Amino acid sequence: MMASSTSSSIEHTMLAASEQLQVPSNITKFKIGLCQLSVTSEKNQNLACARNSIKAAVECGARLVVLPEMWNCPYSNGYFAKFAEDFENEDASPTFSMLSEAACSHGITIVGGSVPESSDGQLYNTSCVFGPDGKLKAKHRKIHLFDIEIPGDITFKESDFFAAGDKPTIVDTDVGRIGIGICHDIRFPELAALYRATGARIICYPGAFNISTGELLWEVMQRARAADNQLFVATCSPSRGSSGSYAIWGHSTLVGPSGEIIATSGHEETVVVAEIDYSKIELQRKGLPLDKQKRADIYLS
Amino acid sequence: MMASSTSSSIEHTMLAASEQLQVPSNITKFKIGLCQLSVTSEKNQNLACARNSIKAAVECGARLVVLPEMWNCPYSNGYFAKFAEDFENEDASPTFSMLSEAACSHGITIVGGSVPESSDGQLYNTSCVFGPDGKLKAKHRKIHLFDIEIPGDITFKESDFFAAGDKPTIVDTDVGRIGIGICHDIRFPELAALYRATGARIICYPGAFNISTGELLWEVMQRARAADNQLFVATCSPSRGSSGSYAIWGHSTLVGPSGEIIATSGHEETVVVAEIDYSKIELQRKGLPLDKQKRADIYLS
Numbered sequence: 162m163m164a165s166s167t168s169s170s171i172e173h174t175m176l177a178a179s180e181q182l183q184v185p186s187n188i189t190k191f192k193i194g195l196c197q198l199s200v201t202s203e204k205n206q207n208l209a210c211a212r213n214s215i216k217a218a219v220e221c222g223a224r225l226v227v228l229p230e231m232w233n234c235p236y237s238n239g240y241f242a243k244f245a246e247d248f249e250n251e252d253a254s255p256t257f258s259m260l261s262e263a264a265c266s267h268g269i270t271i272v273g274g275s276v277p278e279s280s281d282g283q284l285y286n287t288s289c290v291f292g293p294d295g296k297l298k299a300k301h302r303k304i305h306l307f308d309i310e311i312p313g314d315i316t317f318k319e320s321d322f323f324a325a326g327d328k329p330t331i332v333d334t335d336v337g338r339i340g341i342g343i344c345h346d347i348r349f350p351e352l353a354a355l356y357r358a359t360g361a362r363i364i365c366y367p368g369a370f371n372i373s374t375g376e377l378l379w380e381v382m383q384r385a386r387a388a389d390n391q392l393f394v395a396t397c398s399p400s401r402g403s404s405g406s407y408a409i410w411g412h413s414t415l416v417g418p419s420g421e422i423i424a425t426s427g428h429e430e431t432v433v434v435a436e437i438d439y440s441k442i443e444l445q446r447k448g449l450p451l452d453k454q455k456r457a458d459i460y461l462s
Numbered sequence: 463m464m465a466s467s468t469s470s471s472i473e474h475t476m477l478a479a480s481e482q483l484q485v486p487s488n489i490t491k492f493k494i495g496l497c498q499l500s501v502t503s504e505k506n507q508n509l510a511c512a513r514n515s516i517k518a519a520v521e522c523g524a525r526l527v528v529l530p531e532m533w534n535c536p537y538s539n540g541y542f543a544k545f546a547e548d549f550e551n552e553d554a555s556p557t558f559s560m561l562s563e564a565a566c567s568h569g570i571t572i573v574g575g576s577v578p579e580s581s582d583g584q585l586y587n588t589s590c591v592f593g594p595d596g597k598l599k600a601k602h603r604k605i606h607l608f609d610i611e612i613p614g615d616i617t618f619k620e621s622d623f624f625a626a627g628d629k630p631t632i633v634d635t636d637v638g639r640i641g642i643g644i645c646h647d648i649r650f651p652e653l654a655a656l657y658r659a660t661g662a663r664i665i666c667y668p669g670a671f672n673i674s675t676g677e678l679l680w681e682v683m684q685r686a687r688a689a690d691n692q693l694f695v696a697t698c699s700p701s702r703g704s705s706g707s708y709a710i711w712g713h714s715t716l717v718g719p720s721g722e723i724i725a726t727s728g729h730e731e732t733v734v735v736a737e738i739d740y741s742k743i744e745l746q747r748k749g750l751p752l753d754k755q756k757r758a759d760i761y762l763s
Binding site: 304305306308309310311312325327328329345348349350351352354355377378381382384385388389419420421444445447448449450451454455456457458459460 | 605606607609610611612613626628629630646649650651652653655656678679682683685686689690720721722745746748749750751752755756757758759760761
């Protein structure tokens with residue numbers, strides 16, 4: 162049931178979606194829930210905590226729920242292999258099972274944050290998207306791994322632990338077309354532009370920016386990707402007190418297609434529930450047609 | 463003496479500059495001055511005010527001075543044609559003469575904001591760059607004209623008055639390679655990425671964001687362009703009290719290659735003087751090599 166988009170399907174979509182937005186006709190407004198979870202070193206506790214948070218979001222009316230990056234596992238080298246699951250073997254994956262059950266029993270779409278995935282002897286930082294029938298709709302493997310070395314500030318090398326994904330992920334859900342990125346993926350405007358070109362109306366970025374880059378850029382990146390592409394950007398982070406090797410920024414946020422912050426949080430464990438109204442996209446794109454104002458002839462000269 | 467970059471020179475530059483930054487060896491640190499001017503309906507007064515402001519910036523140590531968008535002319539339809547000058551006829555252009563004289567007498571580089579240019583029966587929103595010898599080094603005509611119609615918020619159609627430029631502008635100065643954009647040009651990440659690819663270390667955007675889009679996006683756009691491309695972004699705006707058809711946001715700003723605000727202003731007439739240190743670019747690009755982390759194979763798939 163792996164349904165992550167392939168290159169050929171993206172090409173096809175780009176042709177079809179450039180002018181016409183692909184949205185189910187029966188939905189223009191709905192609520193999204195962002196579950197900012199506190200992650201511990203006990204996987205079962207993380208699963209239970211996430212399950213409760215999904216329920217809380219649904220009770221507030223959410224039809225789309227987003228979990229954080231690396232929410233079933235502390236964000237530290239020593240845990241990734243131990244906590245990793247093989248999603249091909251669904252019955253042996255408690256994380257897969259819980260997300261599938263939660264999506265199905267609540268009848269919602271879940272962008273399942275990210276967890277360590279074990280596949281063919283590699284580890285990936287992977288996000289699974291489930292539909293209201295409980296089926297896996299897409300799987301995104303983090304494309305851009307976070308390798309940074311700023312003396313006196315922060316050093317981290319994610320590529321020491323994980324292999325990188327090699328495909329963008331666009332998924333049609335019952336609440337519209339969504340593009341998926343994980344954390345450092347948000348630093349690359351090209352990926353967001355690709356999602357916009359293929360008709361995405363929301364980009365979901367589970368992420369775990371640290372305090373240093375978080376304070377500086379987490380909000381700027383979200384708002385720029387939303388404003389440049391005139392779509393919704395939803396981010397979901399673990400909370401500050403989570404286990405792992407660095408302090409997390411938090412601040413899970415929904416940004417609208419003008420680059421405006423619709424809802425956000427502090428750094429504590431919480432659920433952000435806010436409304437997505439697709440008519441804002443039409444209004445913004447009609448009033449300020451950035452896509453038509455672009456001068457590809459000049460950029461490519 | 464028109465020296466604005468042509469497509470062929472850009473291609474040439476892209477080949478040469480992709481790995482090796484093109485900077486005069488004798489400068490790594492210098493001061494920039496951003497002259498946030500109050501614009502009146504008297505051109506001579508605007509010229510005198512700009513001249514004084516350039517002098518003030520130089521007295522604070524600036525070797526590169528940036529003026530605002532549309533600083534010799536109120537930002538209103540009724541003034542553009544009347545205030546426009548033909549830069550091909552240098553002797554009949556008081557704006558050209560003043561900027562040339564100021565650059566030469568102070569021995570500095572001036573990014574001359576923008577003014578209405580009359581050429582071949584068209585009006586352009588144009589920025590002239592002068593070197594320390596007083597010679598015109600480049601001319602940028604605003605590429606993306608600001609056409610917006612958001613009901614209940616703001617309506618403006620710049621393309622009713624101006625023709626659009628059709629070339630990016632990259633200019634080698636005595637303080638390094640600079641890319642030029644004017645105001646709405648900042649909304650297009652593709653232009654900034656082109657400047658980064660061609661070796662620019664600073665992008666200067668004279669701009670006049672209004673209060674509505676200014677409060678929402680002026681800072682976000684500057685910081686995203688700087689952080690995404692790991693270079694300096696300098697913006698210069700008229701002050702709030704300027705003549706013209708809409709209220710101006712102000713907030714002329716220098717942003718560094720991590721997306722950090724180095725210096726900024728409020729909305730009043732002022733001169734912002736701050737230091738540009740190119741070693742920050744090397745540090746940032748070495749520690750977080752975004753350019754190498756990009757996955758063009760995926761974006762183009």
